[in-house]
Amino acid sequence: MIAGLHHVALIVADLAAARRFYLDALGGRELAAHYRAERDSWKVDIGLPDGAQLELFTFPAAPPRPSRPEARGLRHLAFRVSRLDDMVLRMARFEVACEPIRIDEYTGARFTFCADPDGLPIEFYELP
Structure with missing residues (x-):
């Protein structure tokens, strides 16, 4: 286990x-x-x-790994954050663009995505 x-x-x-x-x-x-x-x-x-x-x-x-359209393997890396708006502002200070904030239809939690320097999708998932 x-x-x-x-x-x-x-x-x-x-x-x-x-x-x-x-x-x-x-x-x-x-x-x-x-x-x-x-x-x-x-x-x-x-x-x-x-x-x-x-x-x-x-x-x-090292060869690039396709991520869009979605390929097999690691889909994205998700980080738990307590204040999503603060994380989006922090990313903007580092010139990292985030997608518009969305709501998880199953949990009601707020989340957004950006990409790391290699294009790996990074999710920020708000859990206060």
Whole structure:
């Protein structure tokens, strides 16, 4: 039986842009960064407030992953936020455009989407 989510691993094209998004814009905290010379690859561990982590990887010549129209695999990454309007304003300060806020027809919760630097859909889901 699982106890919870530990991490989500993402392959990024531009580590500096990914750090700016996940650390600066979203407010994650860098736990560790390791360069793996044998793979010419970086691995950066990012801590989230609830204890879960993101792992950012770089790989030379990694192919892009299609996300629109929707492709198999990871559909989007959703973050729980307590104040959606504040998150949308924060994203705007980092020049990240969010879609118009919508209402989940099943839960009544408010949510919106933006994209990370590699085009991965990121959802902000409001749970006060």
